[in-house]
Amino acid sequence: MFAQRPDIRPATVEVLVDGTPVRVPEGASAAAAVLLAGLPAIRETPVTGAPRLPYCMMGICFDCLAEIDGVANRQSCMVTVRPGMQIRPQRGAREAYRPEGAA
Template sequence: MFRPRPDARPATIEVLVDGTPVLVPAGASAAAAVLLAGLPAIRETPVSGSPRLPLCMMGVCFDCLAEIDGVANRQACMVPVAPGMRIARQHGARAARP
């Protein structure tokens, strides 16, 4: 469904998406890396467990919430990739801190 445009810059940054190395163009978002990785979902809703993938890609829908570099509930579409970034699936609701 998602393919790089033919005139896109070559992949230059390696990130880990659920432990799998993925090459993404410089300046791409973590959500774009998730889509390039081909995951079936990046998170599950806290109530029903429904799978979700990035949708709006502009910070409105919150369907792209993921754990990025160990921090949960990050909007992946709003975070630019960085070399070595770790993007992981988010399961359910984030635990409250005491």
């Protein structure tokens, strides 16, 4: 009645998640790479230190903040992986952007 699908493997790219190489499907988000890596948390809340992992996967909740290629406070669910990308847990509270000379 149903035909079995051929075993098609999507193209993958290798990224580093907290220093560990992880192969993820091409076009996946950095948040998906974090989940595939099995980290216990990608950041901690600044007030209580509660661990957080990607949650909404669409840019609404900010639980997926991570350091990506040396840039902190990136919403990992909104960033597409590239070969060699480095994704690290967010450390500390995020800082607001302040233009030079602003008080």
